[in-house]
Amino acid sequence: MIRLILTAVLILSVSQMVSAQDAQWMGPGRDGIYPDVKLLQEWPEEGPELLFVAEEPGKGHSSAVATEDMIYLTGLKDSTEYLTALDLEGNMLWQKAIGPAWNQSFPDSRCTPTVDGDRVYVLTGMDMLVCFNASSGEVLWKVDIHEEYDSHWDIFGVSESILLVDDKLIVTPGGESTTVLALDKMSGELVWKSESLGAQRSNLSPLLIDHCGQKYIITATRTHMISVDPANGEIMWTYHYNTLDEQEQNSTILANTPTYSDSCLWITSGWDKESVMLEIAPDGRSVSEKYVDQTFDNQNHGVVLVDGYLYGSNFTERYSGKWVCMNWDTGEIVWIEHWFNKGPIISADGMLYCYEEKRGNMALVKADPDGFEVISSFKVREGSGPHWARPTIYNGMLLVRHGKVLIAYKIGA
16 A cells, blocks of 8 residues: 555656646756656657647747647748647647748747746747737737847847746847846836847857856857846856857857756857857856867757766758767767767657757667667658757657647657
């Protein structure tokens, strides 16, 4: 009887942990690590069971997020971005316009929704920030960041997914009037704005870290990584990472949310630009280079840190790359493996989910510094275009965005 009770408690605890995970960009820690456990350690030969294919969302490279009863994702239809809400069986509950879409390079939606209780926050490629009621889709408030705060963007517009810090929404508009904003999550009113660094915004989504007992926002402009005090917007330090050429063009594109662990911050961006491990001073006011790496330059697909090792793909050419494992502490490249192509990566339950960008092959790989071994794989056949969207895991369900469709697979044991 005692064993049965303990088992029931454990199952309930795991269920509560998974269902209560934060619905935001790259999972609870914005690091690509999902808390689900008891997932399949091997897939059937034809791949995991297909649960549904939703064709209503519109085109996008953004990820889906899920709560205990709904799935949310953004998408482009004609020249407008929409927020779509589905139930957990893939049926559309509602679809609401967010605002005009970016109209230049890669106009497909790129903002992953951020869900907080009964509210959903999204940002368009044209910098329109909108707060929706999570159940009905009613617009509760909206702020034109570009109009109100003179945001500056590059040829890709806005690719930022909103960071929530306590009761504040964090946005990084760049420009001449500010660099980072904090808005009240209930009203959209300004809480604080940082000083301006006179720079265009980057294409990455910010991260909240807990360093030596203090919280800091890590974000970027087009050229600099920066740290900001979430209490008042003070810029704590800047690090010059991206250098522009004579035509003011990028040498690389800052699109990856940095990875933080043990006072260190990993910055990587592909395009043969060296990756850098920064060490943050205990007082949070400066950084120093711990090591620089030229091999593990991840383009825009993200990396995951599992048990002291960093996993992901690197950049060999515009349309090719290999899979890499690196020792976090030393920077040693432990292994490099060719498997189809580079692409997005996430992790859960000790496994890597590697999703190559060109053909849509998805691999289940054990997170193991001893070698890259594909345990199972299948091909994502629905949808069209490059496979750039980061997959999401929720309650034993793998959610894969490809073009205008969302595909759900059953990966719970």
